[in-house]
Structure formats: structure tokens, C-alpha cells
Amino acid sequence: MTIASLHCPRCGAALTTQLFLHLACKQNMGLEPPRYCVSCGRRMKVQVLPDGWRAECREHGVLTSAPS
Amino acid sequence: MATDNPDILDRARIQVLRDGTGLDEAGVRQVLHLPDERIAEALQLAHEVRMRWCGPEVEVEGIVSLKTGGCPEDCHFCSQSGLFSSPVRSVWLDIPSLVEAARQTAATGATEFCIVAAVRGPDAKLMNQMREGVKAIKEAVGINVAASLGMLSQGQVDDLAEMGVHRYNHNLETSRSFFPSVVTTHSWEERWSTLRMVRDSGMEVCCGGILGLGETLEQRAEFAAQLAELDPHEVPLNFLNPRPGTPLGDQPVLDPKDALRAIAAFRLALPRTILRYAGGREITLGDLGTRDGLLGGINAVIVGNYLTTLGRPASEDLALLQELKMPVKALSATL
Numbered sequence: 001m002t003i004a005s006l007h008c009p010r011c012g013a014a015l016t017t018q019l020f021l022h023l024a025c026k027q028n029m030g031l032e033p034p035r036y037c038v039s040c041g042r043r044m045k046v047q048v049l050p051d052g053w054r055a056e057c058r059e060h061g062v063l064t065s066a067p068s
Numbered sequence: 069m070a071t072d073n074p075d076i077l078d079r080a081r082i083q084v085l086r087d088g089t090g091l092d093e094a095g096v097r098q099v100l101h102l103p104d105e106r107i108a109e110a111l112q113l114a115h116e117v118r119m120r121w122c123g124p125e126v127e128v129e130g131i132v133s134l135k136t137g138g139c140p141e142d143c144h145f146c147s148q149s150g151l152f153s154s155p156v157r158s159v160w161l162d163i164p165s166l167v168e169a170a171r172q173t174a175a176t177g178a179t180e181f182c183i184v185a186a187v188r189g190p191d192a193k194l195m196n197q198m199r200e201g202v203k204a205i206k207e208a209v210g211i212n213v214a215a216s217l218g219m220l221s222q223g224q225v226d227d228l229a230e231m232g233v234h235r236y237n238h239n240l241e242t243s244r245s246f247f248p249s250v251v252t253t254h255s256w257e258e259r260w261s262t263l264r265m266v267r268d269s270g271m272e273v274c275c276g277g278i279l280g281l282g283e284t285l286e287q288r289a290e291f292a293a294q295l296a297e298l299d300p301h302e303v304p305l306n307f308l309n310p311r312p313g314t315p316l317g318d319q320p321v322l323d324p325k326d327a328l329r330a331i332a333a334f335r336l337a338l339p340r341t342i343l344r345y346a347g348g349r350e351i352t353l354g355d356l357g358t359r360d361g362l363l364g365g366i367n368a369v370i371v372g373n374y375l376t377t378l379g380r381p382a383s384e385d386l387a388l389l390q391e392l393k394m395p396v397k398a399l400s401a402t403l
Contacts, residue, residue: 011312012155031309031350031378035155045159050130050172050372051382056159 012036012043034063077106077113080336085117090337093293099333100285100326107328111364114335118365121339125397126389127302127368129180129214129344130173130382133375134161134197139186141218141253143241145278147311147376148186154313156376166201167208174211176371176382177396181205182214182237182274184375188254189219195227202231210399214274219258225265235272235301238262243291246283250316263298276304276346279330280322288330292337302368303341305334307348309377327352328360335365344368350380358385362392 006015010025010032033046037057044055044063052065076091076098083089091099102110138150138158147154161169170181183201185194194217202213215228216237228236240259241247247256267273275298277291295303307327310319335343345366349357358369358380369389371382389396 010155033376033378043155043157045157046376047136047159047161047165048133048373048376048378049165049169050132050176053373053378 007036007038007041009034009036009038012041014041033065076102077109080113080117084336084339085113085120088121088339090296090339091333092296092337093289096292096333096337097286097289099336100289100329102329104325107325107332110332110336111328111360114332114365115363117335117339118343118367122342122367124394125367126362126394127180127342127344127397128176128178128386129182129368129370130169130176130178130372131182131184131216131370131375132161132166132169132173133186134166134183134201135185135187135194136160136376137186139188141188141251143251144315145241145250145281145308145311146186147314149314152313152315154311160197163197163201163204167204170205170209170211170213173372174209176386178371179212179397179399180214180235181209181211182216182235184216184237185218186375187218189221190217190224195224198228198233199231202233206232212399214272216274219254219262220265222265225262225269225271229269229271233271235274236266237274237302237304238266239277239304239306240275240291240294240298241277242281242283243287244294245290246281246287250281260298263300272301273298274302274304275300276302276306276344278306278308278348279327280308280319280348280352281316282319285326289333292334295334296337299338299341301342302344303334303338304344304346304368304370305331305366306346307352309348309351311376322348322352324353324357327357328364331361331364331366342368344370346370347374347377347379355380355384359388359392362388362394 033053046055055063137156147156173181212234214235
């Protein structure tokens with residue numbers, strides 16, 4: 001199965017085979033905000049705030065963490 | 069039988085716990101070399117020292133990045149350097165968001181809110197943002213404002229003090245002898261110079277560093293002794309969280325036993341300082357490590373998220389403090 005439209009939020013690489021291809025990235029995402037847009041793989045502007053984060057892709061808009 | 073070379077923890081029990089005089093570099097080195105089976109003993113003694121000379125209260129702080137990324141310096145551990153292929157992009161926080169971050173921090177019971185910028189030193193734009201931001205926070209939120217903006221001129225020190233900045237953070241990061249292996253775009257001595265100006269201004273001095281950069285135990289002891297010479301109000305202890313794209317991106321995480329030895333050793337070198345758990349504790353020591361540190365000399369924590377990475381939820385740290393019967397320091401006690 002190919003899922004060409006998705007990208008790893010940690011390293012930005014296209015997930016061209018399976019979603020769990022980036023197991024190492026997945027394991028390291030626990031204390032990381034996303035850095036790359038999952039839709040296009042662009043590097044996002046990310047602001048980490050005391051109780052959350054805000055990430056902005058210039059093509060796909062703003063993503064925020066769930067309210068704590 | 070009498071000996072001219074007493075056990076280091078026996079010596080520390082008298083010199084540090086009873087008399088309040090920190091261990092020197094050689095003493096710290098001995099603590100850092102203690103065998104694994106004596107770590108618990110060292111932590112217990114460090115805890116007693118903290119309780120005797122600082123008391124049971126824990127100072128809680130939150131931090132936020134006012135200006136993220138794009139830094140011209142080459143600190144090899146830092147994902148915010150513009151010289152490395154880090155995924156961190158440059159971005160500024162606006163003033164309403166800064167005030168909201170201060171409000172979120174105060175809601176945890178924190179007494180300190182540190183505004184940080186990834187810069188060599190502040191330019192006019194950053195100083196203007198600070199002036200506006202500090203004023204807005206002071207009008208809206210009951211919390212002490214600290215700042216960390218890199219190296220300062222005397223005029224900038226004076227301006228920050230005049231704004232009402234309570235404490236200034238500028239980490240030496242590591243020992244003087246190891247610093248050139250970690251940073252090449254400025255010197256340890258330049259950092260020291262800023263710290264002296266901050267001290268003379270009346271602002272509180274916050275100065276610590278990062279353990280696990282590749283320094284030897286001897287250099288770690290040297291660093292503790294250099295901090296003791298500076299005698300800062302607060303020493304934040306970070307543990308390297310290797311960042312992708314930085315020169316230290318593949319550096320192994322510090323062994324948790326070495327981290328615990330270091331916590332005890334730094335407390336025994338600095339019996340009266342605010343010794344703060346800062347970044348990297350989660351990945352180096354895990355959840356149990358937070359407890360071990362708080363029972364081993366630590367008397368302050370950064371709660372919530374860090375500058376570019378996430379931390380434990382503040383509620384988990386606050387619940388742990390309650391369980392350990394360690395009261396959060398009140399704002400009135402800091403003024």
C-alpha cells in the first residue's frame with residue numbers, strides 16, 4: 001500500500017510504504033512537538049508553550065496541541 | 069584508626085551539612101567517582117544538606133521562548149542554532165501569547181516565569197519586545213519575570229533591571245576547559261563577564277549548564293567548582309537531550325547513575341543555591357528520576373514544556389511534590 005500524501009511529523013520524510021515505517025521517529029515523538037507538516041512534509045514554524053504547542057505550515061495552516 | 073584521608077561523604081557530613089561550606093573541586097570529583105552502591109547514600113546526604121540550608125520548599129518555574137531558532141551561535145547541543153540542519157524554524161512569540169504563557173505558568177503555582185530568546189545577545193527589537201512584554205505581564209499576572217537573552221552589554225543589564233526583571237539566566241553550560249569543544253563562536257569568559265555585570269546590577273543570577281555533553285568526570289567537577297565560585301542564586305541542571313541535526317545529535321544520553329551522582333555532587337558543592345531540575349530529566353532519569361532528584365538535593369523544577377521540546381505535565385510534578393510533602397515556594401517568599 002502506498003500513502004503518498006502523508007509525511008512523518010518528526011523528520012518530514014514521505015511515508016510511502018506503511019505508516020509505522022518510522023518506528024524510531026514514533027518512539028521519539030513522546031516529548032516532541034511535530035516539526036513537519038504531515039500533509040506536505042514542509043518544515044513548520046513551531047512554538048512550544050508552557051502547556052502546549054502551536055505549529056504552522058504555510059500551505060496547510062495552524063495545528064495546535066489538544067488543550068490540557 | 070585515625071586517617072588523614074576520610075571518606076568523602078563523612079567529610080561532607082561535617083563540612084557541608086554541619087558547617088554549610090561546599091565541597092571543593094577535588095571533593096566533588098570524589099563524589100562523582102563513588103561506586104553505584106553508594107549513590108543512595110550520597111543522595112540522602114545531599115537531601116539533608118538541602119533541607120538544612122534551603123528548607124523544604126520547592127521553587128517552581130515555567131519557561132517560554134520569545135524568539136525561537138535562527139541563532140548565529142554554534143552551541144553544539146542546541147537545535148536553535150541557525151548554523152545546523154535542525155528542524156527548528158525561526159519564529160517570534162507575540163506579546164498576547166507571551167502574557168498567556170505567563171498566565172498558564174502562574175496557574176501551576178509557579179513563582180518564576182523565564183522569557184528566553186535564541187540570540188547571541190539582544191538587539192534593539194528584542195529589548196523593545198522585552199520592555200513591552202515584561203510590562204504587560206506585570207500588569208496582568210502575579211509572577212516574577214526572569215530573562216535569558218544571551219550576552220549583555222552594561223546598558224542592557226541596566227535596562228533589564230530597570231524593567232523589573234527579577235533574575236537573569238545565562239548558563240556557563242560546562243567547564244571552562246571543555247567549553248571550546250562545545251561552543252566556538254564565543255568564549256566562556258564572555259559569558260562570565262555578563263554574569264558579573266548581572267550580579268552587580270542587583271538582579272538575581274541564574275547560571276547552570278548541561279551535563280552529558282561529552283565532558284569527563286574531572287571536567288564535571290571543575291564545572292561545579294566554577295559555579296561555586298560564581299555563587300549564583302540558582303543553578304539549573306540540564307541533561308543533554310540529543311537534538312537531531314546538531315553536532316551532539318548522536319551523543320548517548322547520560323547514564324542515569326551518573327546523573328544522580330552529579331545531582332548529589334552539585335548540591336554538596338552548592339549547599340545554599342536553588343538547584344533546579346531543568347531540561348532532559350525526563351529522558352535521562354524517567355519518572356522515577358524526578359522523585360530521586362527531589363529526594364537528593366534538587367529544590368526547584370521547571371514545570372510543563374521546555375523551549376523546543378515537551379516536558380512532563382505540570383500536574384504530575386505538582387502531585388509528586390504534594391506526595392513528598394514539599395511545599396511549593398510562595399511568591400511572597402521570593403520578594
